[in-house]
Amino acid sequence: MSVDMKPYGIRSDRLADIRVREDEAFGRRTTASRTLHERAKRVMPHGVPMQWMAGLYRHPPIMVADGDGAWFGDVDGNRYLDMNLSDYAGSLGFNCGPVADAIAARARSGLSFLLPDEDAIAASELLAERTGLPYWQFSGAASSANMEAIRIARLASGRERILMFHGRYHGHIGETLVSDADDAQPVRAMGLHSSDGSAAHCIAFNDLPELERQLRTGEFACVIAEPMLTNCNLVFPDDGFWQDARRLIHDAGCLLIADEAHTHNFAYGGLTAHWELDPDIMIIGKGMGTGVPFAVYGMSGDIGHVVERHLDVDVAAPVGVALGGTTFGNALATATARAALEHCLRREDYDRTALLGSKLESGLEKIFTGHGLDWMAPRIGGRAGWHLSSKSPRTAEDALASLDPDFVDTRRIYMANRGIWEAISSAGPSVSFAHADAEIDHYLEVAAAFVDDCLG
Numbered sequence: 001m002s003v004d005m006k007p008y009g010i011r012s013d014r015l016a017d018i019r020v021r022e023d024e025a026f027g028r029r030t031t032a033s034r035t036l037h038e039r040a041k042r043v044m045p046h047g048v049p050m051q052w053m054a055g056l057y058r059h060p061p062i063m064v065a066d067g068d069g070a071w072f073g074d075v076d077g078n079r080y081l082d083m084n085l086s087d088y089a090g091s092l093g094f095n096c097g098p099v100a101d102a103i104a105a106r107a108r109s110g111l112s113f114l115l116p117d118e119d120a121i122a123a124s125e126l127l128a129e130r131t132g133l134p135y136w137q138f139s140g141a142a143s144s145a146n147m148e149a150i151r152i153a154r155l156a157s158g159r160e161r162i163l164m165f166h167g168r169y170h171g172h173i174g175e176t177l178v179s180d181a182d183d184a185q186p187v188r189a190m191g192l193h194s195s196d197g198s199a200a201h202c203i204a205f206n207d208l209p210e211l212e213r214q215l216r217t218g219e220f221a222c223v224i225a226e227p228m229l230t231n232c233n234l235v236f237p238d239d240g241f242w243q244d245a246r247r248l249i250h251d252a253g254c255l256l257i258a259d260e261a262h263t264h265n266f267a268y269g270g271l272t273a274h275w276e277l278d279p280d281i282m283i284i285g286k287g288m289g290t291g292v293p294f295a296v297y298g299m300s301g302d303i304g305h306v307v308e309r310h311l312d313v314d315v316a317a318p319v320g321v322a323l324g325g326t327t328f329g330n331a332l333a334t335a336t337a338r339a340a341l342e343h344c345l346r347r348e349d350y351d352r353t354a355l356l357g358s359k360l361e362s363g364l365e366k367i368f369t370g371h372g373l374d375w376m377a378p379r380i381g382g383r384a385g386w387h388l389s390s391k392s393p394r395t396a397e398d399a400l401a402s403l404d405p406d407f408v409d410t411r412r413i414y415m416a417n418r419g420i421w422e423a424i425s426s427a428g429p430s431v432s433f434a435h436a437d438a439e440i441d442h443y444l445e446v447a448a449a450f451v452d453d454c455l456g
């Protein structure tokens with residue numbers, strides 16, 4: 001009988017057997033969560049307050065109880081080392097002291113006034129110093145910050161369409177959810193307006209000739225991109241890619257929006273500073289890893305002046321650029337941002353995280369080579385990946401081959417049963433600002449046992 005072997009050298013039947021065994025074990029460990037979930041399903045679709053919480057996993061959701069550092073607990077009393085920390089919404093850990101103090105102080109003295117405060121100035125000064133972008137705004141989330149950045153780009157360029165790279169994710173906003181394929185179904189989610197499909201176009205990452213060809217059409221207001229792809233494993237830019245791309249984008253009268261919702265975690269000042277990207281607008285999302293829902297975005301001097309010239313004034317005409325929201329830039333967000341920047345996101349914090357990240361990278365590579373697998377562990381800052389091939393990915397298509405759901409889902413449930421949580425299947429393990437050395441050892445021990453089991 002022929003054995004069905006995955007292209008990355010693991011037998012399909014072996015993965016399937018592990019998956020069945022681990023699903024059963026997970027069910028036994030999470031009975032209190034399931035009881036609560038039955039109750040939840042009566043009042044919330046899928047029994048969750050936000051539907052991704054059900055869609056991210058192939059098992060019923062666990063109900064969380066509390067968090068401490070890089071660990072959280074569920075209502076069954078299980079403890080999990082979180083190697084994703086809410087997809088970077090919690091990258092400072094679950095009870096970051098200076099942030100908790102700032103939030104508590106603010107909660108006792110007013111959270112929202114619809115007025116500016118000194119914390120907003122201090123946070124913007126620190127961001128300007130670190131990134132080189134002089135002007136800053138607060139927004140509700142990375143999605144809304146990206147939406148605002150796109151509107152500013154349309155205003156500044158006088159054009160409408162946006163250009164992106166396959167493998168991107170820029171939030172649940174209509175025009176960025178176009179299908180990757182140039183096919184009959186232009187949008188890749190439901191509930192969108194049909195015109196969203198023609199508002200944007202996608203090309204392969206690292207493809208400079210195609211970028212140049214598209215820019216020559218003169219249709220695009222902006223290129224919106226992560227400095228490297230992080231939503232389909234990890235894909236690095238080729239050497240010199242951004243220098244050339246930046247010049248082409250600039251020459252085409254187009255804006256570069258660097259979506260650093262994730263990548264600001266990888267280097268002090270984000271990859272904007274680390275790789276000298278010189279974007280027109282830069283987005284930092286997910287409450288800077290504090291768990292508080294807000295985002296910030298920075299602008300060049302020119303773009304800041306465009307915003308200043310088009311103030312959207314209540315009651316009085318003229319109509320300006322559509323930015324903002326009632327709770328954006330409130331005192332909770334500004335105090336949180338200031339505390340995070342001053343006390344938790346210092347240069348030494350990034351250095352420490354990168355050191356643990358390199359331990360994670362070399363540990364994973366040792367496991368792979370020790371088992372005769374020609375896999376790689378790409379890494380930047382604290383974030384690493386399981387790349388199940390020896391060829392470095394240059395495009396989303398290359399990277400997606402390593403995200404075989406049979407492998408990723410089996411790995412995630414195996415790890416969950418051994419106290420490790422990896423929330424997002426398209427991500428890899430991430431060292432947060434809250435992780436310690438011994439926790440990387442713990443992850444690597446379980447990772448080695450999983451690979452052993454897969455080959456066993």
Ligand SMILES: Cc1ncc(COP(=O)(O)O)c(C=O)c1O
Nearest residue numbers: 141142143169170171259261262
């Ligand atoms: C690169 C990037 N941009 C934007 C977003 C949207 O963030 P949010 O869902 O917090 O609005 C995400 C979410 O994962 C992201 O990965």
